[in-house]
Amino acid sequence: MEIQYVIINFLILAGILFLFCRKMIVRIFRSRRERIQQLLDEAEALEKRELPVYEDILEEPHLPVDQTLVQAAKTDAEEKIRQIRAFGQREMREIHRHMIKKVKKEWLAEIKAEITALFQKEPYLSRIRESEEYIIEKILEKIKLTPGDMAYLKRCDVLYVTLTSAHPLDPKLVERVDKATTELLNTVNGKTSLWVLEDPALIGGLRLRIGDTVYDGTVAEGFYLFQTSLIKDPITVDEAAKELLEEFTEKAAHFEPKINEYQLGRVMTISDGICWMDGLADIMYGEVVEFDCGERGMVLDIQPDRIGCVIFGEYEHIESGSRVRRIGRIASVPVGEALLGRVVDAVGHPIDGEGHLPHCDRRPIECSAPAILDRAAVCEPMHTGLKAVDALVPIGRGQRELIIGDRQTGKTAIALDTIINQKGKDTICIYVAIGQKETLISELKEKLEKYGAMEYTTIVAATASGSAALQYIAPFSGTAMAEYFMYAGKDVLIIYDDLSKHAVAYRELSLLLHRPSGREAYPGDIFYLHSRLLERSAKLSEEKGGGSITALPIIETLAGDISAYIPTNVISITDGQIFLEADLFHEGQRPAINVGLSVSRVGSAAQTKLMKQVSSSLRTKLAQYRELANFTQFGTDIDEDTKRTLESGKRLMEALKQERYHPLEDWKQALLLFAVSEGFADETAVEEMAAFEDGLFAYFEEEQPALTYQLQTGAKMDAAFIEKVKAALGSYAKRA
Ligand code: ATP
Ligand code: MG
Numbered sequence: 001m002e003i004q005y006v007i008i009n010f011l012i013l014a015g016i017l018f019l020f021c022r023k024m025i026v027r028i029f030r031s032r033r034e035r036i037q038q039l040l041d042e043a044e045a046l047e048k049r050e051l052p053v054y055e056d057i058l059e060e061p062h063l064p065v066d067q068t069l070v071q072a073a074k075t076d077a078e079e080k081i082r083q084i085r086a087f088g089q090r091e092m093r094e095i096h097r098h099m100i101k102k103v104k105k106e107w108l109a110e111i112k113a114e115i116t117a118l119f120q121k122e123p124y125l126s127r128i129r130e131s132e133e134y135i136i137e138k139i140l141e142k143i144k145l146t147p148g149d150m151a152y153l154k155r156c157d158v159l160y161v162t163l164t165s166a167h168p169l170d171p172k173l174v175e176r177v178d179k180a181t182t183e184l185l186n187t188v189n190g191k192t193s194l195w196v197l198e199d200p201a202l203i204g205g206l207r208l209r210i211g212d213t214v215y216d217g218t219v220a221e222g223f224y225l226f227q228t229s230l231i232k233d234p235i236t237v238d239e240a241a242k243e244l245l246e247e248f249t250e251k252a253a254h255f256e257p258k259i260n261e262y263q264l265g266r267v268m269t270i271s272d273g274i275c276w277m278d279g280l281a282d283i284m285y286g287e288v289v290e291f292d293c294g295e296r297g298m299v300l301d302i303q304p305d306r307i308g309c310v311i312f313g314e315y316e317h318i319e320s321g322s323r324v325r326r327i328g329r330i331a332s333v334p335v336g337e338a339l340l341g342r343v344v345d346a347v348g349h350p351i352d353g354e355g356h357l358p359h360c361d362r363r364p365i366e367c368s369a370p371a372i373l374d375r376a377a378v379c380e381p382m383h384t385g386l387k388a389v390d391a392l393v394p395i396g397r398g399q400r401e402l403i404i405g406d407r408q409t410g411k412t413a414i415a416l417d418t419i420i421n422q423k424g425k426d427t428i429c430i431y432v433a434i435g436q437k438e439t440l441i442s443e444l445k446e447k448l449e450k451y452g453a454m455e456y457t458t459i460v461a462a463t464a465s466g467s468a469a470l471q472y473i474a475p476f477s478g479t480a481m482a483e484y485f486m487y488a489g490k491d492v493l494i495i496y497d498d499l500s501k502h503a504v505a506y507r508e509l510s511l512l513l514h515r516p517s518g519r520e521a522y523p524g525d526i527f528y529l530h531s532r533l534l535e536r537s538a539k540l541s542e543e544k545g546g547g548s549i550t551a552l553p554i555i556e557t558l559a560g561d562i563s564a565y566i567p568t569n570v571i572s573i574t575d576g577q578i579f580l581e582a583d584l585f586h587e588g589q590r591p592a593i594n595v596g597l598s599v600s601r602v603g604s605a606a607q608t609k610l611m612k613q614v615s616s617s618l619r620t621k622l623a624q625y626r627e628l629a630n631f632t633q634f635g636t637d638i639d640e641d642t643k644r645t646l647e648s649g650k651r652l653m654e655a656l657k658q659e660r661y662h663p664l665e666d667w668k669q670a671l672l673l674f675a676v677s678e679g680f681a682d683e684t685a686v687e688e689m690a691a692f693e694d695g696l697f698a699y700f701e702e703e704q705p706a707l708t709y710q711l712q713t714g715a716k717m718d719a720a721f722i723e724k725v726k727a728a729l730g731s732y733a734k735r736a
Contacts, residue, residue, distance in 0.1 A: 083439055108227055118249065119204045119219055128204035128219065128257075129167060135217035135257045136173050139208050140180045142215055142259060145188060148281020149211040153190040164197040165206035166218065181210060205257055212281040214264050217257045225260065226251070263326040267291070268306060270318050273467045274512045277307045277324050286330045286366055292322045298331045298473070301513045308513045310469035312347055333477040334360035335484035339458045340428065343445060346462040346474040348481075352445070363484055365476040369535035376541040378575075381606035382493065382550045385421030385663020386414065388593045388656045391615045391673050392622075393578050394603035397491050398539025398548035401600060402570055404555045404562060405580025410591050411554045413660050414578065415495040416444065418552065420451045421663035422493060428485045429457040430494045432478035434471050435464045435501030451661060464501075468512075471505035479536050482549045486538075489545035494537065498554035499530060503566045520565045531573045562597070576600035590657060595622045609717040611670040618652070618677055625649025644682075651681045654689040667711040668697055671725075678726065680733040699732045 118124055145153075153159060161181045163174065178194050185192045203219035265279030275297060280289065287299045289309055295318060301308030311318070333348035338360050343352040350357055378396035395401045403411045419429045433441050441461050448454040458481060462474035475496045482492040496502065503526055510523035518524040530553075537551035555570050560582065562571065571577055576599045585592035604612065628646055632638055638646070655676040658664070664672075672693055675681060684692045700708045707728055710721060 104230075108230070112223060115219070115223060115249075116203050124204075131257050132165070132169065132206060133173060135205055135259070136176060136208075138257070138259045139206075139215040139217060140177070142261060143180065143184060143208070143210060145184065146211065146213055146263075146282050148263075149213070150188065152211060152281060153185075153188060157189075158191045158193050159185060159211050160195065160209075161192050162195045162197060162209040163206065164199050164202065164209070166198070166200055166202040166204045168198060169196065169206070177208065184210075209264070212263045212265065212279045214262055216260045216262070221260050222251075222258070262328065265289070265307065265324040265326075267318060267320050267322050267324055269320055270311075270315055272512050273311050273315055273469055274509070275309050275311055275315065275318065275324075277309065278305065280307055280324065280326055283307055283326060284330070286364075288327045288329055288331050289324045290327055291318050291324055293317050296327070298469070300509065301515075310467075310472070310509060312467070312469055330364045330366065331473065332362040332364045333480050335363045335481045336360040339481060340456055341454050341458075343441065343459040343461055346460065346466070346470040346477050348477060351461065361484065363480040365473055365480045366532075367480065367483060367536065369532070370538045370540060370544070374538075374541055374544045376539050376546070377605070378539055378602045379606055380491075380539075380548075381603070381608075381666070382418075382427075382491075383421055383425075383663075383666050384414065384418040385665075386417055386591055387658055387664060387669045387673065388591050388595075389414065389578060390607075390666060390669055391611060391618055391656075392593065392595055393576060393598045393600040394607045394611070394615070395550065395552075395600060396539075396603040396606035397550050398537065399576070399600070399602050400534050400537050400551040400553065400574040401603070402553050402555060402574040402577040403580070404557060404567060404571070404577050405592070406557055406560055406582045409580040409582050409585045411556070411580060412440075412444075412497055414580075414591055415497060415552055415554065416447065417660065417663055418493065419448065419457055419495070420453045420661060422456065423451070423453055425491075427456065427491045427493055428482070429453070430460065430478045430482050430492065431457060432460045432462075432475050432494065432496050434462050434474050434496065434498060435505065436461070436497065438463050438465065447661070468505040468508040471502060472509055475499070475502055475533055479533060479549070483536065486540060486547035486549045487545060489540075489547045491547060492549045494549055494551050496533075496551065496553040498556055499570060500554075500556040500566055503530070522565055526566070527569050527573075530570055534570075534573050575602050588657075589653060593656075595619060596626070608666060608670065608714045610674060610711070610714075610722075611666065613722075614670055614673045614677060618673060621649065621677060622652060625652065648676075648679060648682055650686050651684070651689060652676050654686050655681070655693065665712075667708070667714075671700065671711060672696060674725070675729050675733075678729070680729045683733060696729075696732060699735075700728070704728050 119128060145159075149159060161177075163169070163177050174194075174196055178192075181192045181194065201220060203223070205218035205221075207214060207216045207218050207221070209215075263280050263282060265277045265283075268276045268278055270276070275291075277289070283289070283299055283302065285299060285302060288296055289299060290296050291311075295311060295313045295315065297309040297311040299307055299309045331347075334344075334357055338358050339348075342350050342354065342357070344357075345351050348357075376398075378398045380397040381390075382395045382397045382399070383390055384395060389395065393401065403414055405411050415431070419431065422429055431444070433444075438461075441459060441463065445454065445459060448457055448459075458478075460474055460478040460481070462471040478494055478496070482494045485492045503522060506526060506529055507517070507522050511517060511521075515523050518526075534551055534553065537549040539548040540546055551574075553570060553574065555567050557567055558564065562568070562579070577597075579594045579597035580592045581594040581597075582592070584594060604615070607615065624645060626649075628642055629649065632642065632646065652673075655672055675696060681689065681692055700711075707721075707725060710716065711725075
């Protein structure tokens with residue numbers, strides 16, 4: 001009964017609510033419906049209408065838009081898109097490389113499994129078993145004690161000998177090995193301890209290890225050699241795996257055991273790209289070692305009980321306790337014409353996605369510098385195309401000129417302009433980027449391509465994301481590539497951008513190798529590091545082919561401090577420096593060369609006569625101007641003489657300004673600076689200097705062809721000629 005009342009009450013309540021709120025509910029629903037309808041209509045209208053294009057809005061006259069802002073936004077957007085695209089391409093390349101690596105690995109595993117199965121079957125099995133005696137004979141012919149073994153015997157008089165085979169061995173053969181090794185050790189009063197092991201992973205044949213030296217006559221070793229040769233060759237076709245298997249089966253059918261000799265070691269610990277190993281008794285500094293997983297490293301530290309090496313690639317999958325093998329060669333890089341136009345990493349692998357390098361020669365990355373008698377004095381100019389450099393700090397072929405300055409002062413710009421200026425001058429350029437951003441390198445390549453400079457340039461890039469080991473060897477690799485051309489009689493320009501980051505990478509490696517740090521935490525041998533690098537740049541004598549390497553190392557300073565450890569080191573190694581000043585740069589004086597602190601100790605020998613005449617007075621004039629400018633900064637009361645010096649100084653400074661990517665021929669530089677320093681531009685307003693410059697060149701080319709020809713060829717620049725030039729300049733100045 002109660003339920004009935006509740007229901008009736010509820011119905012009455014709902015009725016009352018409906019009566020009073022009906023209108024409101026209807027209104028709510030209606031407004032909702034109207035809103036939805038309106039939105040739908042709007043959407044329909046929008047769909048039908050053509051959307052206004054971005055530029056259309058901007059071009060409408062009633063919209064007050066700052067065009068410079070629009071342009072800035074546009075270039076910004078374009079830059080972002082370019083960066084994203086470059087990043088995408090890089091990622092794709094990286095993925096591609098990884099995929100190829102993976103596919104190769106899978107193929108190799110497949111081939112190995114097939115081969116293992118093959119050697120379980122007849123006639124291969126019996127053939128390999130029959131050859132065991134022959135293998136032992138060959139091995140015993142080869143065995144000897146290495147200096148490492150002797151040193152080991154001095155400490156502990158037992159040398160371990162291990163004989164490992166894929167199948168159980170005939171005891172007679174074991175006895176023979178025992179006898180031969182005991183005899184060998186008897187010659188030096190040592191003892192042996194022979195271990196006989198079985199390892200099916202060897203597939204067939206046998207291997208003898210004496211101390212750290214291995215004499216290997218197994219099928220597994222044959223496969224390893226086959227695999228190494230394969231990794232060098234690019235595999236691109238799908239059929240490759242099958243073809244390779246056929247190739248190896250073919251080889252297996254005529255299997256002839258060969259004995260390969262190498263030394264083994266063991267990974268003790270590995271961290272931060274540094275690996276400590278033992279074994280490898282006779283290893284040398286700078287030698288390459290190979291880990292089980294195929295990764296390679298370079299030995300940088302040799303101690304009595306352990307060997308330290310840096311790893312070039314990824315080290316995460318190297319396990320402690322795994323084997324390391326001596327490759328038997330010093331770290332080297334590919335060299336030759338094939339590298340021109342390419343971007344390679346510090347070990348010479350191309351990273352520009354333009355395919356493998358064709359077969360190249362190799363050169364060790366560390367190599368002694370040319371001897372004194374093999375060198376000639378610097379006598380030919382290396383034009384940078386920059387007025388301020390060629391006139392004030394001239395560089396000769398074979399010289400080492402440091403570019404030093406704070407960050408963002410145009411250091412790279414000078415180097416790049418110099419490369420661009422080498423077009424058509426039969427000079428090879430090598431740009432070594434150490435610890436730079438990847439975008440910067442792709443930008444640089446783009447610029448060089450745009451100005452047609454990439455065809456004679458190689459970029460060696462060890463980017464900031466790469467390991468310290470790669471950054472450490474990059475300049476040495478670049479120099480090895482340069483040396484190839486130098487010894488072939490060519491002129492090379494090499495740029496190290498920059499050696500401050502190189503020093504930091506070396507510091508990192510040294511600290512990881514537990515070497516004591518020295519001044520400013522840099523290792524003590526950092527001077528030796530940079531001097532042995534830069535000493536390799538030289539001008540060779542005629543007998544040695546007359547080639548040269550001109551080096552432009554770059555150093556970054558902190559707050560203009562050139563007295564820090566690394567800057568002073570490199571200043572003292574090089575033949576002069578171009579000092580770039582942040583203040584000048586921000587004042588708009590670009591390139592921002594500080595004339596007072598920049599010197600070139602040998603380059604002036606290679607200047608043309610006119611340039612020599614100009615530059616000798618230029619330096620003093622500029623120094624005078626700077627001093628006066630500083631002095632008169634706050635005063636207004638200046639006498640006429642001072643005013644004149646100041647005014648002509650201003651014009652000289654203006655004439656030294658130069659846009660990026662606009663290298664100027666030598667005769668034009670000399671002519672302009674001669675005109676300005678002789679006062680022919682005194683009547684021209686400072687703002688008009690650019691027009692004065694353009695007009696001057698046009699005037700000489702069109703109206704003074706004889707003088708221009710003489711200027712270009714540099715022939716007979718005597719007093720009479722100078723007078724003629726002065727007269728021509730006078731008539732131009734009058735006209736301007
Ligand atoms: P970092 O320390 O980052 O390596 P950097 O010293 O190498 O810098 P650059 O990258 O060469 O300096 O130049 C810095 C900026 O100055 C760049 O944006 C460049 O375009 C500009 N710049 C350099 N030289 C000139 C020049 N002669 N005229 C106009 N702009 C210049
Ligand atoms: Mg730079």
